[in-house]
Amino acid sequence: MANRERPLNIHVMVTEEEKEIIEERTRIAGFRSTGAYIRKIAIDGRIFKIDPTPLREISSQMTRLSTNINQITKRVNSTDNIYKEDVAELKEMTDELWQSLKSILSKLP
Numbered sequence: 415m416a417n418r419e420r421p422l423n424i425h426v427m428v429t430e431e432e433k434e435i436i437e438e439r440t441r442i443a444g445f446r447s448t449g450a451y452i453r454k455i456a457i458d459g460r461i462f463k464i465d466p467t468p469l470r471e472i473s474s475q476m477t478r479l480s481t482n483i484n485q486i487t488k489r490v491n492s493t494d495n496i497y498k499e500d501v502a503e504l505k506e507m508t509d510e511l512w513q514s515l516k517s518i519l520s521k522l523p
Contacts, residue, residue, distance in 0.1 A: 460523070468518045475514060479507045 428436065436448060445451040486500045 462523070468514065472511065472514050472518070475507065475511045479504070479511060482507065 436452070440448045440451040443451055443454075445454070482500075482504060486496070486504070489500075490496050
């Protein structure tokens, strides 16, 4: 045991379901052993805790934008006219959506 490259042991208890998940992820990642996979994840892996609030805001903005597009589409189909104000409103809403998305992405590691 003294000549082993990794002489220390870390013991972790898991449920049968957790063990199956770990083994499946080991296979998907292409590792030959679960130990190698767990070492790689523990040493190099990163866990992100994400606040979903900004994503909810973007989802809400997308819903409003989609609703407006649908309303404008109905109007264009019934009148064969499109109004500059409608296009300007859609552009403004799209710009706001992009700004929100850029803000979220800039905060990611």
